Amino acid sequence: MKKFNKEKRVDAHKKIAGEEKYVSDLNVSDKLIGATIRSEYAHAKIEEIIFAQDFDWDDIVIMIAADIKNNYVAMIEKDMPFLAKSIVNYIGEPIVLLAAKNRKKLDEAINNIEIKYETLEPVLTFDEALSAAENKDDLIFKQMQVKRGNFSTAVKRANFIIEDMVETSYQEQAYMEPQGVIAIPKNNDKIEIRGSIQCPYYVQNAMDQLFADTDIKINVNANPLGGSFGGKEDFPSLISGHAALLAHKAQKPVEIIYDRKEDIKTTPKRHPSRSEFRVAVNEEGRIIGLEVKLSINGGAYCTLSPVVLERAVLTFGCYFIENICIDGYALKTNTVPNAAFRGFGGPQALFAAEMMIEKIAMELNLTPLEVRQINMLKFGDKLETGQPVNYSFGLPECLQNVLHKSNYIKKYKEFKKFNIENSAEAGYLKGIGMSLARHGGGFTGSGENYMDTVAAMELLQNGKLKIITAQTEMGQGVDTAYKKIVSDFFELPYSQILIENKDTSKVPNSGPTVASRSTMVVGKLIVDNCEKIKNKVLEEQDDLSEFTKKAVDYYKTNGKLKVESTYKHPDFVKYNEKELTGYAYPVFSWSANVAEIMLNLTTYEIEVTKYFTSQDIGRAINPQQAVAQIEGGTVQGIGYALFENMYTQKGQIVNNGFIDYIIPSIMDVPEIEADIVEESYFYGPYGAKGMGELVLVGVAPAIASALINATNKLTRKIPSTPEYIFKLLEE
Amino acid sequence: MNITFNLNNKETTVKVDPRQTLLQTLREDLQMLGTKKGCGKGECGACTVFLDNKIVNSCLIPIKQVENRKVITIEGVKRTKYFSKIQKAYEDSGAVQCGFCIPGFVMATVDFLKNITDKCDISDEEIKIALSGNLCRCTGYIKIINAVHTLLAQDLEIPEEII
Numbered sequence: 001m002k003k004f005n006k007e008k009r010v011d012a013h014k015k016i017a018g019e020e021k022y023v024s025d026l027n028v029s030d031k032l033i034g035a036t037i038r039s040e041y042a043h044a045k046i047e048e049i050i051f052a053q054d055f056d057w058d059d060i061v062i063m064i065a066a067d068i069k070n071n072y073v074a075m076i077e078k079d080m081p082f083l084a085k086s087i088v089n090y091i092g093e094p095i096v097l098l099a100a101k102n103r104k105k106l107d108e109a110i111n112n113i114e115i116k117y118e119t120l121e122p123v124l125t126f127d128e129a130l131s132a133a134e135n136k137d138d139l140i141f142k143q144m145q146v147k148r149g150n151f152s153t154a155v156k157r158a159n160f161i162i163e164d165m166v167e168t169s170y171q172e173q174a175y176m177e178p179q180g181v182i183a184i185p186k187n188n189d190k191i192e193i194r195g196s197i198q199c200p201y202y203v204q205n206a207m208d209q210l211f212a213d214t215d216i217k218i219n220v221n222a223n224p225l226g227g228s229f230g231g232k233e234d235f236p237s238l239i240s241g242h243a244a245l246l247a248h249k250a251q252k253p254v255e256i257i258y259d260r261k262e263d264i265k266t267t268p269k270r271h272p273s274r275s276e277f278r279v280a281v282n283e284e285g286r287i288i289g290l291e292v293k294l295s296i297n298g299g300a301y302c303t304l305s306p307v308v309l310e311r312a313v314l315t316f317g318c319y320f321i322e323n324i325c326i327d328g329y330a331l332k333t334n335t336v337p338n339a340a341f342r343g344f345g346g347p348q349a350l351f352a353a354e355m356m357i358e359k360i361a362m363e364l365n366l367t368p369l370e371v372r373q374i375n376m377l378k379f380g381d382k383l384e385t386g387q388p389v390n391y392s393f394g395l396p397e398c399l400q401n402v403l404h405k406s407n408y409i410k411k412y413k414e415f416k417k418f419n420i421e422n423s424a425e426a427g428y429l430k431g432i433g434m435s436l437a438r439h440g441g442g443f444t445g446s447g448e449n450y451m452d453t454v455a456a457m458e459l460l461q462n463g464k465l466k467i468i469t470a471q472t473e474m475g476q477g478v479d480t481a482y483k484k485i486v487s488d489f490f491e492l493p494y495s496q497i498l499i500e501n502k503d504t505s506k507v508p509n510s511g512p513t514v515a516s517r518s519t520m521v522v523g524k525l526i527v528d529n530c531e532k533i534k535n536k537v538l539e540e541q542d543d544l545s546e547f548t549k550k551a552v553d554y555y556k557t558n559g560k561l562k563v564e565s566t567y568k569h570p571d572f573v574k575y576n577e578k579e580l581t582g583y584a585y586p587v588f589s590w591s592a593n594v595a596e597i598m599l600n601l602t603t604y605e606i607e608v609t610k611y612f613t614s615q616d617i618g619r620a621i622n623p624q625q626a627v628a629q630i631e632g633g634t635v636q637g638i639g640y641a642l643f644e645n646m647y648t649q650k651g652q653i654v655n656n657g658f659i660d661y662i663i664p665s666i667m668d669v670p671e672i673e674a675d676i677v678e679e680s681y682f683y684g685p686y687g688a689k690g691m692g693e694l695v696l697v698g699v700a701p702a703i704a705s706a707l708i709n710a711t712n713k714l715t716r717k718i719p720s721t722p723e724y725i726f727k728l729l730e731e
Numbered sequence: 732m733n734i735t736f737n738l739n740n741k742e743t744t745v746k747v748d749p750r751q752t753l754l755q756t757l758r759e760d761l762q763m764l765g766t767k768k769g770c771g772k773g774e775c776g777a778c779t780v781f782l783d784n785k786i787v788n789s790c791l792i793p794i795k796q797v798e799n800r801k802v803i804t805i806e807g808v809k810r811t812k813y814f815s816k817i818q819k820a821y822e823d824s825g826a827v828q829c830g831f832c833i834p835g836f837v838m839a840t841v842d843f844l845k846n847i848t849d850k851c852d853i854s855d856e857e858i859k860i861a862l863s864g865n866l867c868r869c870t871g872y873i874k875i876i877n878a879v880h881t882l883l884a885q886d887l888e889i890p891e892e893i894i
Contacts, residue, residue: 227868667860
């Protein structure tokens with residue numbers, strides 16, 4: 001076979017030429033534009049919606065809650081309505097939908113609607129939510145506990161009891177392409193949804209429930225996404241419902257594409273969190289007991305908060321802790337509902353765990369590396385759920401790599417010396433910090449086994465193979481990874497391999513494109529399908545050189561060949577979801593990270609100057625794009641650590657766009673040295689495991705650790721803005 | 732009202748509201764869809780085009796201001812000889828993920844390569860400054876910087892008139 005660059009992305013060529021068709025490029029004729037009228041109050045009773053009598057409403061399509069029979073967005077719970085009926089629970093909650101021929105007409109209509117409210121007492125802050133939740137259970141979406149051993153006996157044996165509290169703020173996904181869908185009605189009884197949709201079958205399920213008891217059939221077709229990072233996991237179900245309701249009523253296509261301000265103010269974000277920890281440590285610095293109360297702010301509706309919380313409580317660091325009790329709470333507040341964002345609870349928990357290590361180091365006068373080394377998981381150790389770490393465990397190698405490359409030990413001392421002797425003159429402090437991180441591949445617990453994930457593959461007349469899954473291309477490179485898996489298997493060029501559109505009428509439900517599962521779980525099914533096709537076409541022979549010729553012959557003789565495979569975890573992967581014990585994930589990916597920073601003593605600005613990371617992701621299917629993920633995740637993590645500062649005032653998100661929600665620009669990029677450790681996972685495709693989220697989760701704690709090296713104060717909050725650092729140094 | 736301007740070397744007349752933006756005109760009235768809308772406020776650079784051979788955020792330019800002037804979009808640039816080299820450099824460097832910001836980065840890259848006199852010893856810092864008007868959320872920018880370094884080594888000829 002002619003050699004070709006298999007790492008080159010299959011979608012890059014047209015994207016560079018501006019030829020990729022995102023949802024806003026679909027150019028559907030005769031469409032209407034949809035708009036959403038939203039609550040101005042965080043908590044209120046809707047008294048009346050007044051449509052001005054002297055306005056001509058003839059050309060305007062209107063929907064209110066009373067028009068919707070099954071007025072709930074199907075997700076984990078059914079608590080979130082498509083449109084608020086009598087009570088609004090957050091600023092920005094949809095109340096009225098409108099559609100019109102053009103924006104001008106729409107704006108006129110919006111100005112002729114008035115909503116009267118009776119305001120109610122909102123629950124807005126962590127403090128309010130935590131104290132309210134003590135008396136009212138319905139302010140907790142989910143409560144769960146991971147427990148092993150006995151914390152109070154550990155306390156008796158301990159030499160030190162160390163307590164503290166750390167907080168993480170919102171993070172906005174800030175995909176470059178805003179949320180958008182278009183609903184296209186066909187023949188009165190069909191609606192096609194096209195859009196920037198991460199998980200087409202989530203939307204399918206939500207639409208099936210919305211239109212249950214009607215003759216309307218829905219299909220969902222996910223366009224290539226202009227970024228998502230989790231932000232288009234659950235939310236497209238809401239906005240697709242809006243477009244579909246309007247389109248069905250109008251019997252015309254309806255497009256809803258958010259502008260940046262609407263997107264930033266009303267769509268889900270990373271959950272703010274608060275972790276209060278009490279840790280029992282012996283005189284050597286070994287953690288013998290840990291008690292954590294970890295709370296996340298879920299916002300006004302449940303969305304995915306219970307599963308975000310579950311991943312958070314199951315990701316508390318990379319340390320062996322014999323006696324441990326983590327209590328997790330997902331709290332309800334009158335703020336925008338929060339949901340999925342790359343890492344999915346992991347970043348919050350890992351920040352708290354790593355700051356706990358730093359605090360122990362400060363109290364015991366040890367180095368942060370020493371405390372990590374004393375407590376780090378060893379091969380064969382059991383995690384808090386009882387799951388042993390006895391395969392695909394590359395963490396020790398990652399740590400060794402990153403220490404070696406960064407020269408951490410030497411610089412740690414040098415920087416401290418510099419800060420004492422030279423910083424005043426230089427005008428800045430230097431810092432070097434580190435973190436250890438893990439991320440479980442696939443859904444938490446038994447999720448994958450419940451899913452019955454199915455992927456298909458078809459042999460076409462010309463001997464080409466078509467990969468058929470619901471996994472969407474949102475920039476992560478799944479289309480390229482899948483083609484490479486098949487190409488490697490059959491030694492075929494990419495031109496012989498096709499990928500089916502991510503259209504629910506054409507692809508089986510291979511599960512959502514989330515949880516670092518697309519390569520690990522669905523990729524495995526692709527290998528299984530390759531095996532099945534090979535066995536049919538080559539009849540157990542191993543000579544692949546004539547595959548295409550034999551495939552054409554096979555088709556001539558036998559006709560179409562379509563195979564399917566269904567995913568099941570390895571047999572021993574069992575999880576008790578009541579007790580939170582057993583295998584929380586079939587495998588973990590691991591990373592060790594070192595960040596170097598400079599802290600300007602005049603402006604308190606922090607610059608990340610160097611970043612070293614070593615990541616165990618199993619076999620890298622596409623090494624170039626694996627590194628690209630690491631670089632992208634690192635830079636996103638720098639934003640999370642330092643300057644992506646989103647907050648609410650009286651329940652209102654204050655940020656309006658990229659002018660006041662600062663995501664990293666090209667000027668903020670440090671030198672990044674990344675390496676990949678390939679600790680093979682026996683059950684993944686060619687040994688691969690998850691990586692898309694791992695790349696982000698360790699970044700913020702490494703930077704916070706570097707800040708501690710610079711300031712000698714515990715970093716209790718991210719983003720660590722100049723204002724925060726100023727206050728910290730003034731303490 | 733009717734507005735006439737030169738779009739990718741073609742005299743173009745559109746009937747539009749003079750207050751609407753160049754971006755809106757390109758995308759909605761002319762179906763030139765390669766130019767993307769990321770923010771609509773001049774913050775992200777996804778809508779970068781050339782106006783009289785200088786890069787601008789097309790979302791900030793009222794269409795009336797474009798009258799009798801020259802606009803070049805990605806659709807124009809992609810027809811040039813040098814574009815295939817830019818395309819290859821971005822592809823080979825692995826500089827593209829979701830791709831939504833990339834046409835904007837291509838325009839900024841063309842502008843940088845056109846204006847630079849001495850292509851030897853260009854630092855990362857100079858490339859960063861040149862591309863600092865464009866945001867990308869996926870790549871972490873490093874592979875984009877690598878792509879530009881590759882192009883600097885190739886001595887591309889970009890005409891004063893871009894296309």
